[in-house]
Amino acid sequence: MIVLVHAIARDLSLSDTDPNEVKKILEYLRKFQSKNFFQYLKILAKNGDRVGHSKKTVAYYSAIETACKKHLQEYQDQPQLMLNILAQSIIKSRLGEAKRNPTPIISNYLNLILWAIIKHRHKPKKK
Known part of the structure; x- marks a missing residue:
């Protein structure tokens, strides 16, 4: 999960995505916990110019959808x-960690074990 968090943060940071826009997406996911999440992202990326306050909003939503x-x-x-x-990706991208360090470093053996346990527990369900 650590690597995944870092990868999303890196993608969002490198595209200069406004963390506040990501936070709005996060709030949607928190509120609705929906399978329609990816459809919501697609609609925002397509129609971001209608809801955004800046000329960059469409690019932000497109980068968020892609990541x-x-x-x-x-x-x-x-x-x-x-x-x-x-949520963890937003924190990392706000801190600028992802831009400064484009490859995640798992600093010790304990973190590696923790990452493996989390990854194993959260495997996607087979259909």
């Missing part, structure tokens, strides 16, 4: 897990 589809789609049946991953 979430790339990294979270396999967890779409686990909205709480997606919520946790996205």
Whole structure:
């Protein structure tokens, strides 16, 4: 999960996505915990110019949609897990960690074990 969090944060940071826009997406996911999350992202990316306050809003929503589809789609049946991953990604991207360090470093053996346990527990359900 650590690697996943970092990958999303890196993608959002490198695209200069406004963390406040990501936070709005996070609030939607927190409130609705919905399987329609990816449809919601698609609609925002397509119609961001209608809801945004800046000329960059469409680009922000497009970057958010791309990062979430790339990294979270396999967890779409686990909205709480997606919520946790996205929340941690926002924190990392706000701190600028992802831009300064484009590859995650798992600093010690304990973190590696923890990551493996979390990854194993949150495997997507087979259909």
